[in-house]
Amino acid sequence: MKILTANRLSDGEAVWLAADHSWSEAIDAAELAKDAATEERLERTGKAAFLKNEVVDVNLIDVEVVDGAIRPLRLRERIRAAGPTNRIDLGKQARPEIAVAA
Structure with a gap:
């Protein structure tokens, strides 16, 4: 499975x-792509948002669903979903209303 991420x-x-x-700040709101057609549609949507100067660094990333929560497979993406690893009082992990993937 994949989801589309950007900044x-x-x-x-x-x-x-x-x-x-x-574009959601919460990873669990991401649309899951379970097939190639959905991946292509997500990429087209991301490219359009990039061309409109809404987002940059648009990428499909590999994820798994664990206990109903989306979890990125790569550590880099887990950190992006949660926030800095050296300060739990900053970033997404400091916001109780946003579920994080770390």
Whole structure:
């Protein structure tokens, strides 16, 4: 499975493409691509958002679903989903309303 991630251009925040084509700060809101057709559609949507200067660094990333939560397979993406590893009072992990993947 894959999801589409990017960084919002206005503030650099890591975001994920949700099913309603909005960019969510919460990874668990990301639309899951379970087939090649969905991956292609997500990539087209991401490219359009990039061309409109909404996001940068648009990438499909590999994920798994563990106990109903989306979890990136790569450590880099887990860190992007949660925030800095040296300060738990900063980043997404400091926001109780946002579930994190770390």
